[in-house]
Amino acid sequence: MNFQEGTNSLFFVVFGLFSFIWGASFGSFGNTLIYRIPRGISILAPSSFCPKCKNPLLWYEKIPILSFIILKGKCSKCKSSIPYSYFFGEFISAIVGVFAFYISTSSLFLFFPNFFFLWSFLFSAISDIIYLAVPTVLILVSFISAVSARIVDISDIKFSLLDSFLGVALGAGTFFIVRVIYNLLRKKEGLGEGDVLFMIPVGVYFGFWGTLLCIIISSFFGGLFGLILSVIKRKKEPIPFIPFIFIGVLLNLLLKLKYPDIFERFFQFHF
Numbered sequence: 001m002n003f004q005e006g007t008n009s010l011f012f013v014v015f016g017l018f019s020f021i022w023g024a025s026f027g028s029f030g031n032t033l034i035y036r037i038p039r040g041i042s043i044l045a046p047s048s049f050c051p052k053c054k055n056p057l058l059w060y061e062k063i064p065i066l067s068f069i070i071l072k073g074k075c076s077k078c079k080s081s082i083p084y085s086y087f088f089g090e091f092i093s094a095i096v097g098v099f100a101f102y103i104s105t106s107s108l109f110l111f112f113p114n115f116f117f118l119w120s121f122l123f124s125a126i127s128d129i130i131y132l133a134v135p136t137v138l139i140l141v142s143f144i145s146a147v148s149a150r151i152v153d154i155s156d157i158k159f160s161l162l163d164s165f166l167g168v169a170l171g172a173g174t175f176f177i178v179r180v181i182y183n184l185l186r187k188k189e190g191l192g193e194g195d196v197l198f199m200i201p202v203g204v205y206f207g208f209w210g211t212l213l214c215i216i217i218s219s220f221f222g223g224l225f226g227l228i229l230s231v232i233k234r235k236k237e238p239i240p241f242i243p244f245i246f247i248g249v250l251l252n253l254l255l256k257l258k259y260p261d262i263f264e265r266f267f268q269f270h271f
Contacts, residue, residue: 015101028090050080099253124242171199172199
């Protein structure tokens, strides 16, 4: 290994570690956000507290991931169990941080928009699972991040404003039509408003063909989950769909990393 290779390896290790810590820290903030906003509590004050006994957390109880392990998943004061969603939110957010770095190696300026795009989807998915609702601020963050990523990624000459616009039209338009038709036929809500709105940043970020692939992937996994749930429970329950959109986004990015020209290969056309 020569000096340059060693320097590059060290850089990847250091920035990878930074990405993990960054992701875990914002994972803690994401947990706070989706807990407080539905309850009308400010995200700025008071300081972090136990949801059960309301006692403020000590400094070491605020360390992402590690505090859950050290405290064995229980509040140090009232000994009530801390929801596992807190731990998984922080840990998966840390992984998202590393993944955002991995897909941003062509330009580190892409790290922050890529991270916040994925981060907003992660905590929207968690919020959708818990509450069947998503804070509007997360939709806004995902949109701003998607636009920022497209502005920064000027090297992607295949990506055009038209492609982005058509992606939005396809994603949000398709989900909106499905939502309206389902409401008319079944007299109840199928896709939520948040599902429709989240396809806007997906369209901006991926363009037409990437959005189509995201729709196919999310619909497949969402439909499969719904089928399995109906067989097991034999009772229809609302299914949070944003987690499946998030799966579609992740698989989309992974496929594009492995096969950079996947959209052209699969669909044999690009704008």
